[in-house]
Amino acid sequence: MVTLIRVTQDNIDETVSKIRKRVEISNEVYGAVRQIIEDVRANGEEALVRLAKTIDNVEIEPDKILVGRDEMSKAMSRVEPALIAALKRLRKNIAKVEQHRLRAISGSVKFSDGYIVKYGWRPLSAVGCYAPGGRATYLSTILMTGVPGKVARVPRMVLATPPKKSEEDKDRVMAAAYVAGFDELLWSGGAQAIAALAYGTSRLKPVKKIIGPGNNYVVAAKQLVQRVVDIDFPAGPTELVAVLDETSNLDAVACDMAAQAEHGPDSITIAITQSEEIAEEMLRVLEQVQSNLSDDSASRRSLQSNCHVVLADSLGTLCKFVNTVAPEHLVISVKNYGKIMKQIINAGVITVGRDVPSVFVDYYAGQSHVLPTGGYAAIFSGLTVLDYVRLLSMVSGSKKSVKTAMRNIEPLIRAEGLPLHLEAFKAALGGAN
Numbered sequence: 001m002v003t004l005i006r007v008t009q010d011n012i013d014e015t016v017s018k019i020r021k022r023v024e025i026s027n028e029v030y031g032a033v034r035q036i037i038e039d040v041r042a043n044g045e046e047a048l049v050r051l052a053k054t055i056d057n058v059e060i061e062p063d064k065i066l067v068g069r070d071e072m073s074k075a076m077s078r079v080e081p082a083l084i085a086a087l088k089r090l091r092k093n094i095a096k097v098e099q100h101r102l103r104a105i106s107g108s109v110k111f112s113d114g115y116i117v118k119y120g121w122r123p124l125s126a127v128g129c130y131a132p133g134g135r136a137t138y139l140s141t142i143l144m145t146g147v148p149g150k151v152a153r154v155p156r157m158v159l160a161t162p163p164k165k166s167e168e169d170k171d172r173v174m175a176a177a178y179v180a181g182f183d184e185l186l187w188s189g190g191a192q193a194i195a196a197l198a199y200g201t202s203r204l205k206p207v208k209k210i211i212g213p214g215n216n217y218v219v220a221a222k223q224l225v226q227r228v229v230d231i232d233f234p235a236g237p238t239e240l241v242a243v244l245d246e247t248s249n250l251d252a253v254a255c256d257m258a259a260q261a262e263h264g265p266d267s268i269t270i271a272i273t274q275s276e277e278i279a280e281e282m283l284r285v286l287e288q289v290q291s292n293l294s295d296d297s298a299s300r301r302s303l304q305s306n307c308h309v310v311l312a313d314s315l316g317t318l319c320k321f322v323n324t325v326a327p328e329h330l331v332i333s334v335k336n337y338g339k340i341m342k343q344i345i346n347a348g349v350i351t352v353g354r355d356v357p358s359v360f361v362d363y364y365a366g367q368s369h370v371l372p373t374g375g376y377a378a379i380f381s382g383l384t385v386l387d388y389v390r391l392l393s394m395v396s397g398s399k400k401s402v403k404t405a406m407r408n409i410e411p412l413i414r415a416e417g418l419p420l421h422l423e424a425f426k427a428a429l430g431g432a433n
Contacts, residue, residue: 002286002307004279007321009314016324019268019308020375025216025236033191033220040195044202051192056134058163060187065163066203067174067185075174083172087143087179093366094147098385102151105391113404115397121389123149126156126205128197129182130212133162133189135264135298137169139176144368144383145212146180152388157182158207160197162189190214194221198229211387213370215264232387233372233380237266239328240358241347243318244273244282247335249354254285256357258293260329261302269303270325272310272318279311319343326378328371329358346378402428 007015039047045062052058052065076084108118129145131138142159149157159182164170177185186204188196194214200206206229210222213235222231240260242253257269271282286307293300312318319340322330326346334340337352344350348371349361362369370383406425413422 001304002283002290002309004283004309004311006311007313007317009317009320012317012321012324015310016321019270019306019325024374025220029216030220030224033217033224036191036217037195037199037221037224040192040201041199044196048186048188048192048196048201051190052163052188055192056162056189058165060163065187067177067187069178069183072174072178072182072185075171076178078171079175083139084175084179087139087176090140090143090364090366091147091179093364094143094368095151095366097366098148098151102385102389105386105389111401113397113401115395115401118394118396119391120394121152121391123152123154123389124208125154126158126207126209127154127388128158128160128207128210130193130197130210130214130218131159131161132214132218133164133173134215136262137164137172139172140363141213141370142173142176142182143180144370146177146182148368148383148385149388150181152385154388156184156207158184158186158197158204160186160188160193162193163187191217191221194218194225198225209387211370211383213373216266219374232370232383234374234376235328235370235383236373237268238263239268239325239373240331241270241272241322241325241327241329242331242333243322243337243340244271244275244278245334246275246278247354248273248278248333250278250282250285252357253331253333254282254289256331256359257286257307258289258299258303259357259359261307262297262299263302264298265301265305267298267302267306268327269307270310270327271308272312272321274312274315274318276311279309282309315339316343322347323378326372326375328373328377329361331356331358348372348377348382399429 005015045065048065049060049062052060106120108116110116127149131141146157159177161173186196194210196204197207197210209230211232216236219234219236238260240257261267261269273279290300290303312321322344323346328348330347330350332340332352333354349367351358351361361367368383372380
């Protein structure tokens, strides 16, 4: 059942720790993932095929486990036009946001001493993206991970996603991968997909970075292969915190919470308010929403075990609680959100106002829904085009700028005890212009 929790400044850390304890990755998961990684490293496609049958209950031939862009293109004609149009609209919105971000990281700084520092970016050579697919077919995540890579002009983009039983689902995934701009599609899910992207197989070359959300097995696998490949950030079970006041549409917020809980039974959903009356009413609304769900639905199971209504004793406590949770999704569903926004520093993405649910980000806004979870929003930002590039700087100058630098910096060089650095300055000044 949904629980009511009262928080003060004194019990925030303890409360958040109890809420998060349910979804920590266990040693058993890490152990199982290590075995899967070693299996894929040793046996390649044979392991992927075997694990697809064992874990996903899908039989797939080794020579069909990797799909190229031509085959993705053919699937476009087999998918309903309305879905293709929706995918293309989402691609357009994502690309618009990421192109704007990319332009912001190029420029130059001119100094009066006569030198210039230019900064810009270069794409990574190969990026592997993971899109979950066990409980649902996450076509939107395929675009969320693929489109920023194409905006960054990554020359090789690989999608890994669990194999599908139905031809219709296969075609939809391939069509989404084509629209997103992927060059290769690996029909493999879970830890085995992450291992294949990191270490490669006989048909698949390894990538330089792995991006994308997944369950605890995927998160654990990304962490374990980080010795050989870069990763984005931990993006595991979904989280949502909704801030309420007397103007909030509680029915709409409860539906939004149930929608995020739909991702899986480990999803965490929290509503927080300063009003006892609103807290009690939200409990009633959430219980009603839960009762209308089927007994076997992931959303119902999540709401039963990981859904909480939090009553804060002050605005300061409310904001500190949110920052301590550092949720993936933060919905500030209040009339005057300015005071709260000024105090929030930790969240994956924030939607503000009474009319904008978190699912608007998931499917339309253009802001990525691939976001840090498990409290990592206090450390990492959500997925952007910057995850697909390396930043480079170039410094150019003149003899005047070097001479000025040596005059100003000589005491520092001598203090560090590195005399050859000073000699390098002098030698540069002794050369030709």
